[in-house]
Amino acid sequence: MQLGVDHFLNQEARQYKNKRIGLLTNMTGVNHKLQPTIDLFYEHPDIQLTVLFGPEHGIRGDAKEGEKITSSQDPYTGLPVYSLYGETRKPTKEMLDNVDVVVIDLQDIGTRFYTFIYTVANVMEACKEFDKEVVVLDRPNPINGVQREGNLVKEEFRSFIGQYPLPVRHGLTIGEIALLYKHEFGLDCKLTVVPMSGWSREMYFDDTGLIWVPASPNSTGQVMSILYPGTCLIEGTTLSEGRGTTRPFEIIGAPFIEGYKLAKFFNERKLEGVIARPTSFIPTYQKYKDKLCSGIQIHVTDKKKVHSFKTGLYLLETVAKMYPEQFEFRDAQKKRSFINLLAGTDKLKDKIMRQEVDYFLEETQEELEGFTKRVSPYLLYKNE
Missing domain, CATH: 3.40.50.12170 (Uncharacterised protein PF07075, DUF1343)
Structure with a gap:
């Protein structure tokens, strides 16, 4: 090559x-x-x-x-x-x-x-x-x-x-x-x-x-780059996306998360090409610096079957359902909040909270076909 x-x-x-x-x-x-x-x-x-x-x-x-x-x-x-x-x-x-x-x-x-x-x-x-x-x-x-x-x-x-x-x-x-x-x-x-x-x-x-x-300090390798189109959305929430750990965008959690429960419910969604295991971590910087967090590490089992964006959305939808009182979007009241800028729309956060991620994914298909x-x-x- x-x-x-x-x-x-x-x-x-x-x-x-x-x-x-x-x-x-x-x-x-x-x-x-x-x-x-x-x-x-x-x-x-x-x-x-x-x-x-x-x-x-x-x-x-x-x-x-x-x-x-x-x-x-x-x-x-x-x-x-x-x-x-x-x-x-x-x-x-x-x-x-x-x-x-x-x-x-x-x-x-x-x-x-x-x-x-x-x-x-x-x-x-x-x-x-x-x-x-x-x-x-x-x-x-x-x-x-x-x-x-x-x-x-x-x-x-x-x-x-x-x-x-x-x-x-x-x-x-x-x-x-x-x-x-x-x-x-x-x-x-x-x-x-x-x-x-x-x-x-x-x-x-x-x-x-x-x-x-590495293209940046947190672009650690192939697995991170595969998951990143979905797990980067976590930056717009109160969850840690794993910055300050050795596996950013693969490790996700927060002090209020129960890692074993999250891994169980996430894996029950049977997403192709990925599996989660419970983990705990203490970020060295960014969200929850020096605080013990519990959550999951997402592992890629078959890179060719992973739907990256869907994986991130299903994870957020799962956390929102499990922890409706603790889970939040950062600056959610702002029109141009970080999650809206990441998503490129203000519709996604509402779909996540209403457990309507599948509808959002369906709505993207026409746009993707036009872009292609x-x-x-x-x-x-x-x-x-």
Whole structure:
């Protein structure tokens, strides 16, 4: 298998010999030997690397979720590093003054909540405005490019965790998303996507032979990325989503939960591809820091059968039924509460509380079918 960065360095780099290159990347930007794209570009005789850009979590991935990052200087190359998750989330004219082409090499994790894909959008918007070129070096969707789940974001709930009308599990690579932005969402910059070879849509990350590099401190691996389209919704509630443990988005609980009961009732729902076991944990930060929580760890027994979004919704529905007095949504009275921004709608929380999750899932099917038709012209890979 060859990544976009491999093809670029082997075949495309000479075309950009006289261009000043800005690179949007982080620690996930590596080749199959785990050599950083930053280093490979900086040391390449045909690449004139002038600036670096970093998304959420920083260019080296050491910042926590939501933590603002200041611009800095890269210690290895000495190049300026412009943060796109600090004072601005879109490159300014000054940031692009010494750039002809912005090359993007980021590993997305396949879920619309993840902010990297919106940093890509903001870069494309700026490059359209200031007449710069964008080159996206493609990478796998780690939870496959076939399955799509969830509703599309409604206009009034657009945010940096849902900036465009994508489903929760979008089934696209980062290069395909860039093509969608250009042709469907008005970000009509000069765009080149450098594709992979040897990747097919049904592949999960652990089918690729590549080594997983965490895209953020809590993106711990394949199981987390499979569950994340559903369990990320827990961030909008008073439950702990497992931040501050070694298994975030796999471990879920709270001080008021009885783990054995929750595991029993959740498993009785007989969801395909997952099973829960009772557990207890003490988060080291975030919700319930230093407090004993009880809950469950969700284990993936068959990755190909897991319906990620459905798993998260059934879990929330189960907890809401078991603990109607203790379970709450954060800032539920606000129109743009966190759960509404995550869900992309204000309907979901009511469906959870009314035990009507199945109706909500049925309502998403038409949206998903429409989205699948809309994106079909931009798919770069067929099932091989």
